[in-house]
Amino acid sequence: MKFPRMFKYLWITILSFRGVIFCFLYAALLALLPIMMPGKPAKGAYVLLLMSGLWVTEVIPIYVTALVPLVFGPLLGIASASVISSSYAKDTNILFxxxxxxxxxxxxxxxxKRLAITILKIVGSDPKLLMLGFMIPSWFLSM
Structure with missing residues (x-):
């Protein structure tokens, strides 16, 4: 027995939204953890497990997943927004x-590309000069 055409399109639509569906189902399933074990450690574990699941599956981009504690931390009462955001704004993070x-x-x-072409024009095809020609701009740009 063949499925009607409507079910085929419904299935295609569901598959196209599988990332969004996974996000909501995974978050709802993990929400049982803070409900069954109240307290900050359970809420912290919820955020940690939610982030790890989203990182592994890459349903949403990793850089968006990294901001999940900024949203869920104050919402769940784990810590204040200023405490959580201060750990994101360290000097090394800003430098990076x-x-x-x-x-x-x-x-x-x-x-x-412009720099590479200019270096090739200046140093020519000598291997020693070519190596030096790529080392000096790399050193300069990494400062």
Missing amino acids: FGGLMMACAIENNYIH
């Missing part, structure tokens, strides 16, 4: 974020 922004800007404007 600035480096990533600079790398994205260099890549989006094709500066890396």
Whole structure:
């Protein structure tokens, strides 16, 4: 017996939204943990397990998953928003974020390709100079 065409389209629609469906079902299933064991440790475990499931399945992007504690921490009463956000704003994190922004800007404007072509024009095909020609700009850009 063949399924009617309507069920085929319904199944395709369900499969196209499987990530969203997984998010809600996984969060609802894990919500039993803080309900059955009240307290901050159970709520913290809920956030931890939710994040690990979302990281492993990559249903939502990893950088969005990393912000889950900022939302669920104050909502569940685990900690205040200022305490949670202060751990995100450490000096090394800001430095790393600035480096990533600079790398994205260099890549989006094709500066890396322009730099490579200019280096090849200047140093030519000598292997020693070519190696030095790529080491010096890498050293300069990583500062």
